[in-house]
Amino acid sequence: MAGTPMVKAEAVHKNFGRLEVLRGIDLEVAPREVMCMIGPSGSGKSTFLRCINHLEKIDAGRLSVDGELVGYRQQGDKLYELRDAEVCRKRSEIGMVFQRFNLFPHMTALENVIEAPLRVKRESRAVAVDQGRRLLERVGLAEKVNAYPNQLSGGQQQRVAIARALAMQPKLMLFDEPTSALDPELVGEVLDVMRGLAEDGMTMVVVTHEMGFAREVGDSLVFMDGGVVVEEGKPKAVLTNPQHERTRTFLSSVL
Amino acid sequence: MADAVAQRPEAIKAVPVRHPGRWVAAVVVLAVAAAIVYTIAAAIQSDLTSFGSGWAAVGHYVFHRLILQGIVVTLELTVLAMVIGIILGVILAVMRISPNPVVSSVSWFYVWFFRGTPVLVQIFFWFNLNLILPHIGIGIPFTSIWWQVSTNTLITPFMAATLGLGLNEAAYMAEIVRAGIISVEHGQTEAAQALGMDRLLVMQRIVLPQAMRVIIPPTGNETISMLKTSSLAFAASVTELFTRQQQIATATYAVLELLIVASIWYLVMTSILTVGQYYLERRFGRGTQRGLPMTPFQRFRRMLVTFHAPPPATQEAPVVLPSEHR
Ligand SMILES: Nc1ncnc2c1ncn2[C@@H]1O[C@H](COP(=O)(O)OP(=O)(O)O)[C@@H](O)[C@H]1O
Ligand SMILES: [Mg+2]
Numbered sequence: 001m002a003g004t005p006m007v008k009a010e011a012v013h014k015n016f017g018r019l020e021v022l023r024g025i026d027l028e029v030a031p032r033e034v035m036c037m038i039g040p041s042g043s044g045k046s047t048f049l050r051c052i053n054h055l056e057k058i059d060a061g062r063l064s065v066d067g068e069l070v071g072y073r074q075q076g077d078k079l080y081e082l083r084d085a086e087v088c089r090k091r092s093e094i095g096m097v098f099q100r101f102n103l104f105p106h107m108t109a110l111e112n113v114i115e116a117p118l119r120v121k122r123e124s125r126a127v128a129v130d131q132g133r134r135l136l137e138r139v140g141l142a143e144k145v146n147a148y149p150n151q152l153s154g155g156q157q158q159r160v161a162i163a164r165a166l167a168m169q170p171k172l173m174l175f176d177e178p179t180s181a182l183d184p185e186l187v188g189e190v191l192d193v194m195r196g197l198a199e200d201g202m203t204m205v206v207v208t209h210e211m212g213f214a215r216e217v218g219d220s221l222v223f224m225d226g227g228v229v230v231e232e233g234k235p236k237a238v239l240t241n242p243q244h245e246r247t248r249t250f251l252s253s254v255l
Numbered sequence: 256m257a258d259a260v261a262q263r264p265e266a267i268k269a270v271p272v273r274h275p276g277r278w279v280a281a282v283v284v285l286a287v288a289a290a291i292v293y294t295i296a297a298a299i300q301s302d303l304t305s306f307g308s309g310w311a312a313v314g315h316y317v318f319h320r321l322i323l324q325g326i327v328v329t330l331e332l333t334v335l336a337m338v339i340g341i342i343l344g345v346i347l348a349v350m351r352i353s354p355n356p357v358v359s360s361v362s363w364f365y366v367w368f369f370r371g372t373p374v375l376v377q378i379f380f381w382f383n384l385n386l387i388l389p390h391i392g393i394g395i396p397f398t399s400i401w402w403q404v405s406t407n408t409l410i411t412p413f414m415a416a417t418l419g420l421g422l423n424e425a426a427y428m429a430e431i432v433r434a435g436i437i438s439v440e441h442g443q444t445e446a447a448q449a450l451g452m453d454r455l456l457v458m459q460r461i462v463l464p465q466a467m468r469v470i471i472p473p474t475g476n477e478t479i480s481m482l483k484t485s486s487l488a489f490a491a492s493v494t495e496l497f498t499r500q501q502q503i504a505t506a507t508y509a510v511l512e513l514l515i516v517a518s519i520w521y522l523v524m525t526s527i528l529t530v531g532q533y534y535l536e537r538r539f540g541r542g543t544q545r546g547l548p549m550t551p552f553q554r555f556r557r558m559l560v561t562f563h564a565p566p567p568a569t570q571e572a573p574v575v576l577p578s579e580h581r
Contacts, residue, residue, distance in 0.1 A: 053449055084453060092451025102446035106464050116450035119460060161446075168450060 004067040006031050006172050006203045007052060011061035014047055014227075021047045023227035024061065029172075029220075034204045036214035036235065039224035040250060045207045048224070049174045052205070053094050054087050065094065066171060092120050095165030099177040101157040103149040109136060109160045110145045113167045121168070128167075135163040139193050155186030159193055166197075173197065175206040209254060215239055223247045304509045312512040316503060317519060325499030326520055332416060332485040332495055337478050339421025344428025349458060351433055362429065369426035375487050378419030382491040384410055416488035416495075424481060431473045435466030467539045475532030479525050496520060 007029040014022040021044045029035045037045050050056045051063060054071055063070040071087070072079040082090070104112050113132040117123045123131075136145055139159040149157050158178055165173060175194065179187040191213050198204060198217050208214060214221050214235045221235040223242075231238055231247045242248045299309035306312045316322060350362035369377070385406035392403025410418070439462045447457040486497035494502075496517055504513040 055445060055448065088448075088451045088453045090451075091449055094449070096446075096449035098442060098446060100442055102440075102442040104443065104446070104461055104465075115460065116452065119456055120451045164450070 003031065005029060006033070006066055007205065008064045009048075009061070010063075012048070012051065012058050012063050013060035014044070014051060014056060014058050021227050022051070022058070025224075025227075025229055027222060027229055027232065029203060029205060031203050032201045033219045034198045034202075034206065034217055035220045035222060036218035037205065037207045037222045037224060038209065038211075038214065038250070038254075039222075039230075043224045044227040045224055046176050049096070049176050049205065049207060052172075053096050053174055054082075054091050065090070088120070092116070092168050093171055095168060095170035095173040097158070097161050097165055097173070097175045097178050099180050101149070101154070101161045101181070103157050103161055103164070105149050108146050108148055109141060109152070109163075112149070112160055113164045116164070117167050132163070132167060135166050136160070138166075138196075139163045140189070153186060154182045155189045158182065158190045162190075162193055162197075171203065173202055173204045175204065175208065177207050177209065179208065179210060211239060211255065223250065225250065299511060299515070302509075302511065304512060305507065309509070309512050312507075312509045313515050313519075316500075316509070316513060316516045319503070319516075321499045321503060322496065322516060322520070325494060325496035326524075328413075328493060328495040329482065329485050329497075330524070332413075332420065332488055332493065333478065333482045335417045336420035336424055336485065337481055339417070340424025340428045340477070340481075341474065343422070343425035345432050345463075347425060347429035348432035348436060351429065352436065366426045366429050369423050370430075374419060374423045374484060375490055377423050378416050378487055378491050381410055381415035381418045382412060384415075412491040412493050413488075416485070416491045416493045419491075420481065420485060420488070424477065427477060428474070431477070432466065432470055435468075435470035436462055438469045439465045471536055471539050472532070475528065475535065479528050479532075482524055482528065483521060 005028040007027070009025045009027050012022050012025040013020070025044075025048060027035075037048075039045050047056060051058050052065060052070065057071055068090070069079075070090070071082055073082060073086075074080075103109075104115065107115065110129065110132050113135055114125075114128040117128040117131065118125065133142070133145060136142055139162055141156060141159055141163070144152060144156060144160070147156075149160070152160065162178075178194070179190050182190065187210065191210060194204070194206070194213070195217050206213075206218070218235040220232060221238045222229055223231040223238060223244075223246075225246050231242060231244050233243075238247065239251065242251060296310075299313070302309035304312040306315050347362045347365055350358050351366075353359050353362075388406055390403045391406050391409055392401060394401035394403075436458075443461055443465065444457055447461040452460070485495060488495050489498045489501065492498065500513040500517040504510045507513075
């Protein structure tokens with residue numbers, strides 16, 4: 001793998017008080033790679049994504065995005081904590097999609113999408129609206145531009161949330177179980193949008209229980225348990241021929 | 256499925272349940288209320304004033320120039336005190352949830368102090384500030400730039416009352432705003448942060464607008480309450496409604512009559528505020544409710560028709576939107 005990895009984790013540790021949630025994560029995500037993560041509930045998948053997006057501070061190890069340390073600046077052999085403004089700028093370059101959508105309920109679909117370009121990037125309204133409409137069209141919601149979130153189905157809300165994240169032109173997209181809160185018949189429409197993104201070359205880290213998606217779209221698959229990466233490899237290999245007992249047990253419980 | 260519609264059985268017609276107990280209770284309550292009102296009204300009627308009966312005096316003073324002037328001052332006090340209370344309250348609430356422990360402690364201390372002492376004491380404090388602090392000034396240390404005024408010029412009785420009421424209100428508003436902020440799901444903050452919004456933007460654009468739904472109703476109550484509490488400005492000799500009626504009552508001995516005049520006006524003003532509060536709440540419910548609740552008039556009409564407690568707002572059938580496919 002040539003060039004700087006988009007995400008590089010070396011022995012990443014994170015604890016909440018005395019609870020060790022991440023206990024030494026090592027992995028790399030190359031540009032344009034789609035990495036899927038699976039693992040039992042409580043294994044630290046969400047926490048790891050949140051660390052990548054500066055929503056949590058790591059306690060030990062190294063984590064970098066696109067060659068730059070997350071949360072710190074290195075000068076010589078000294079680390080300096082990033083100031084709030086720098087953290088915000090870095091977050092704005094990473095898109096995040098949540099299990100519960102978290103759309104802003106007091107704004108229409110379009111307003112949700114243009115909010116950050118307007119306020120964070122300070123784009124002109126005309127440019128932001130134009131881009132916002134195109135993004136909503138791209139996720140198949142051209143008709144729902146003026147709908148409020150509570151007038152949309154779960155699948156539609158999640159697609160707006162994806163458009164909202166894309167509006168900041170991120171170099172990396174993080175998905176935390178984007179289809180887990182959806183009725184089964186709505187899962188497909190969201191996965192279709194994500195598949196489209198992958199085809200367009202977006203770098204993605206996707207926590208998911210959709211093994212079909214992981215197999216077809218994922219370039220790599222990581223199985224996490226107890227705050228460590230237990231197994232990593234080509235999705236087909238991990239799914240059909242897991243090397244570890246824990247992976248086997250987990251897969252047999254979800255498949 | 257067309258024939259399923261055709262086979263729909265005819266609508267149920269049944270004799271409704273009678274509620275005789277409700278009628279008895281209603282009659283008893285009305286009778287007791289009428290007796291109390293009648294006793295007081297008759298007593299006032301028989302009270303002799305310079306205008307004849309007590310009610311004549313009420314009629315004469317209700318639109319008296321001094322009373323109307325007092326109303327204006329009451330409204331000014333209420334508006335100013337609430338503006339101070341709301342602005343300072345929002346600042347205190349945001350300070351309270353600040354990660355900086357000094358900032359949040361200052362906010363905590365403020366609320367503790369101003370909620371823990373009577374408003375009357377606070378109004379008196381500002382009113383009498385000149386006793387210990389004859390001049391108030393600000394200046395830049397180590398320079399000769401210095402500006403000061405006499406406390407009596409700066410803190411007029413009206414200012415003393417406004418400060419007392421407003422600073423006290425800020426403590427209550429801080430708690431109300433904080434409750435509103437806490438009511439907004441944490442996922443909202445997280446989603447906004449993930450988009451790169453800083454703390455101020457998140458608060459201003461995402462959290463506070465959603466907190467409004469929780470903040471508005473108690474703020475309306477606070478405003479209504481402030482309208483009445485402003486009568487404590489009496490203690491600082493501010494010529495608001497209560498002080499005015501008291502002045503006239505002292506001169507004319509029509510004590511109860513003027514209390515009734517004041518009460519009428521307080522009731523008029525609080526009623527107007529209550530209606531305003533109702534429509535404000537409806538407005539801020541947008542985007543959070545599918546069907547708007549009924550207006551009071553709709554509820555009242557419905558109550559007359561059914562003689563039931565007004566039912567909760569009817570939930571419109573959820574809008575089913577076809578999920579379009581690419
Ligand atoms: N903010 C927090 N404070 C304390 N414990 C937390 C916090 N967030 C997550 N945890 C704990 O960390 C563990 C891992 O959580 P999470 O990363 O959400 O797992 P997953 O997404 O794999 O289900 C869980 O035991 C959870 O209770
Ligand atoms: Mg999770």
